[in-house]
Amino acid sequence: MEQANPPAGSARNRKVVLREYISRAPREDDMALVDGGAMPLRVPEGAAGPAVLVKNLYLSCDPYMRGRMRDFHGSYIPPFKPGSVIEGLGVARVMDSTHPGFVAGDIVSGMTGWEEYSLIDKPEQLNKIQQSDIPLSYHLGLLGMPGFTAYVGFYEICSPKKGEFVFVSAASGAVGQIVGQLAKLHGCYVVGSAGTNEKVELLKDKFGFDAAFNYKEEPDLTVALKRYFPEGIDIYFENVGGPMLDAVLLNMRMHGRIAVCGMVSQHGMTDPAGIHNLFCLVPKRISMKGFIQSDYINLFPQFVDYMTKHYKDGKIAYVEDMSIGLENAPAAFVGLFSGKNVGKQVVCVSQE
Amino acid sequence: MEQANPPAGSARNRKVVLREYISRAPREDDMALVDGGAMPLRVPEGAAGPAVLVKNLYLSCDPYMRGRMRDFHGSYIPPFKPGSVIEGLGVARVMDSTHPGFVAGDIVSGMTGWEEYSLIDKPEQLNKIQQSDIPLSYHLGLLGMPGFTAYVGFYEICSPKKGEFVFVSAASGAVGQIVGQLAKLHGCYVVGSAGTNEKVELLKDKFGFDAAFNYKEEPDLTVALKRYFPEGIDIYFENVGGPMLDAVLLNMRMHGRIAVCGMVSQHGMTDPAGIHNLFCLVPKRISMKGFIQSDYINLFPQFVDYMTKHYKDGKIAYVEDMSIGLENAPAAFVGLFSGKNVGKQVVCVSQE
Numbered sequence: 001m002e003q004a005n006p007p008a009g010s011a012r013n014r015k016v017v018l019r020e021y022i023s024r025a026p027r028e029d030d031m032a033l034v035d036g037g038a039m040p041l042r043v044p045e046g047a048a049g050p051a052v053l054v055k056n057l058y059l060s061c062d063p064y065m066r067g068r069m070r071d072f073h074g075s076y077i078p079p080f081k082p083g084s085v086i087e088g089l090g091v092a093r094v095m096d097s098t099h100p101g102f103v104a105g106d107i108v109s110g111m112t113g114w115e116e117y118s119l120i121d122k123p124e125q126l127n128k129i130q131q132s133d134i135p136l137s138y139h140l141g142l143l144g145m146p147g148f149t150a151y152v153g154f155y156e157i158c159s160p161k162k163g164e165f166v167f168v169s170a171a172s173g174a175v176g177q178i179v180g181q182l183a184k185l186h187g188c189y190v191v192g193s194a195g196t197n198e199k200v201e202l203l204k205d206k207f208g209f210d211a212a213f214n215y216k217e218e219p220d221l222t223v224a225l226k227r228y229f230p231e232g233i234d235i236y237f238e239n240v241g242g243p244m245l246d247a248v249l250l251n252m253r254m255h256g257r258i259a260v261c262g263m264v265s266q267h268g269m270t271d272p273a274g275i276h277n278l279f280c281l282v283p284k285r286i287s288m289k290g291f292i293q294s295d296y297i298n299l300f301p302q303f304v305d306y307m308t309k310h311y312k313d314g315k316i317a318y319v320e321d322m323s324i325g326l327e328n329a330p331a332a333f334v335g336l337f338s339g340k341n342v343g344k345q346v347v348c349v350s351q352e
Numbered sequence: 353m354e355q356a357n358p359p360a361g362s363a364r365n366r367k368v369v370l371r372e373y374i375s376r377a378p379r380e381d382d383m384a385l386v387d388g389g390a391m392p393l394r395v396p397e398g399a400a401g402p403a404v405l406v407k408n409l410y411l412s413c414d415p416y417m418r419g420r421m422r423d424f425h426g427s428y429i430p431p432f433k434p435g436s437v438i439e440g441l442g443v444a445r446v447m448d449s450t451h452p453g454f455v456a457g458d459i460v461s462g463m464t465g466w467e468e469y470s471l472i473d474k475p476e477q478l479n480k481i482q483q484s485d486i487p488l489s490y491h492l493g494l495l496g497m498p499g500f501t502a503y504v505g506f507y508e509i510c511s512p513k514k515g516e517f518v519f520v521s522a523a524s525g526a527v528g529q530i531v532g533q534l535a536k537l538h539g540c541y542v543v544g545s546a547g548t549n550e551k552v553e554l555l556k557d558k559f560g561f562d563a564a565f566n567y568k569e570e571p572d573l574t575v576a577l578k579r580y581f582p583e584g585i586d587i588y589f590e591n592v593g594g595p596m597l598d599a600v601l602l603n604m605r606m607h608g609r610i611a612v613c614g615m616v617s618q619h620g621m622t623d624p625a626g627i628h629n630l631f632c633l634v635p636k637r638i639s640m641k642g643f644i645q646s647d648y649i650n651l652f653p654q655f656v657d658y659m660t661k662h663y664k665d666g667k668i669a670y671v672e673d674m675s676i677g678l679e680n681a682p683a684a685f686v687g688l689f690s691g692k693n694v695g696k697q698v699v700c701v702s703q704e
Contacts, residue, residue: 076635274626281642283428288640290633
């Protein structure tokens with residue numbers, strides 16, 4: 001079907017929408033790429049308040065977004081609307097602005113839509129990116145929400161001490177790869193788990209983990225952890241829930257700390273087995289704490305400084321998995337839940 | 353069978369022994385009352401170190417003791433030995449001492465045996481009781497380990513604030529009754545659950561809980577908690593685990609705190625269903641912390657002062673359930689696990 005050319009000053013705006021609410025793991029066909037028609041590339045006259053019109057460059061695929069595909073309104077963030085464009089974090093270029101903080105040409109990060117152009121009516125949530133030799137897409141990972149989740153979770157929730165034994169699950173993912181490297185910089189002994197041998201090698205060779213293992217090749221996770229942590233685990237950065245959490249509980253040391261991060265929230269919905277080993281909390285005096293990075297937003301500037309410095313000094317590595325083209329965003333997102341991505345999953349909508 | 357009279361300076365010493373290790377809930381016939389023969393009422397000459405010989409007055413029945421009936425050596429306290437006398441906390445009168453800190457006639461509390469007379473070879477763990485008008489047996493509850501568990505758990509683990517919503521399970525028990533009253537004194541709104549209507553009345557009438565319910569009469573614990581806490585729970589003092597913990601997780605408020613106390617460790621061993629609602633930890637930023645009172649032993653003197661003052665001022669009530677006679681100790685202990693006891697369960701071996 002041929003498309004008419006959009007009127008002057010407009011652009012054809014393709015978008016990815018959610019078809020309907022789901023309660024299982026997401027599939028590609030839960031989303032659809034639709035033609036949103038011609039979009040004027042200016043903030044409309046008579047808008048309710050200041051707004052910013054952006055061209056989306058990079059979109060972030062994050063596990064928490066699965067929660068927004070459920071018809072559940074009791075969470076910290078409301079669900080998507082079926083038939084409407086999917087929202088997510090992104091890096092974008094400002095094309096027009098009626099907000100005094102932004103002008104055309106600015107590069108920003110923040111909540112945007114899975115589409116080519118977005119009209120953002122809450123521009124105060126956008127951050128202006130000071131461009132440097134760090135790739136723009138890294139602001140969705142290393143210098144963005146996942147990196148900040150790692151930073152806050154490790155320093156604020158885990159109370160790490162030099163020499164402690166740290167375990168990270170989903171360790172090659174956007175958050176896990178950073179947690180492991182922060183722990184190494186802090187003088188901890190760090191082991192990570194991942195779901196392919198390729199990722200295991202990455203953990204050891206690229207991210208400098210002391211050891212790593214493929215959980216899919218371990219018949220007994222409790223035994224595997226005992227092998228990697230003969231003296232037990234002081235800190236567990238929990239990204240997966242389920243049987244791994246149960247195995248970790250049996251291997252924790254006295255006064256151990258568990259930082260509970262995003263993924264467990266997804267697993268909890270569908271895990272029929274439940275968690276059986278919470279009885280370990282008492283004799284081992286374990287604390288488990290759920291957290292969300294945005295509660296610590298006052299630490300964001302120091303986080304950006306820290307990560308930028310250590311990245312430039314070669315002390316922190318970063319791996320992302322980039323899909324090219326908005327049309328590939330659904331597959332990229334779905335791949336998160338089967339571990340297809342190697343490193344932080346992003347989608348490039350446009351390079352400029 | 354007739355017993356020979358014991359020799360002069362000795363006494364017949366009956367004792368309660370564990371028959372063999374168990375992995376299910378304890379039954380009366382897991383223990384046996386045996387005649388330990390004649391016991392000299394003096395510390396033997398040539399003992400390895402200072403020791404104290406005591407006459408046991410009151411014995412404490414505590415849920416954690418169930419864990420010592422299992423053949424499991426990885427806990428914070430070793431198991432009992434089959435065929436040997438059961439150990440537990442007690443109040444006793446010193447009959448003879450080779451330790452400089454104790455003399456005949458002193459009243460002490462600490463670890464002793466479930467028997468009429470005990471030779472205590474680690475007397476440094478005993479506390480000398482300053483007698484007052486508070487009954488001696490209260491040193492096993494209000495002024496002892498359960499009261500201290502409540503005090504530490506509430507003040508050190510729960511970080512309570514005035515006006516917060518507090519839920520206590522097993523609320524009429526030794527620990528729960530004190531937690532609820534401390535929370536009321538702190539200006540919190542407090543609801544307790546218990547397993548009989550008699551206990552529910554006790555919570556409201558005697559301990560001053562704002563509300564209480566019989567969990568056995570609630571078809572849906574999640575709905576019940578929603579009714580008692582329409583705005584949610586800030587603090588949960590966890591004594592039971594299982595379905596109650598799952599229901600609480602769904603009803604917690606943002607930044608809620610769960611202090612995990614003894615009983616969950618028992619339930620965890622036998623709960624095939626597991627805990628399903630840990631996914632709540634992340635969006636609600638909940639922290640769950642296991643603790644053991646002995647880690648805070650430096651606070652014990654201030655605890656005793658606090659409880660004594662408030663008890664004497666009529667600000668804290670205390671209910672104990674006393675069984676009379678060592679021969680009734682097994683039944684009293686077993687009753688804990690079916691909720692037979694109303695208040696703190698103790699056994700009177702001798703009044704003086």
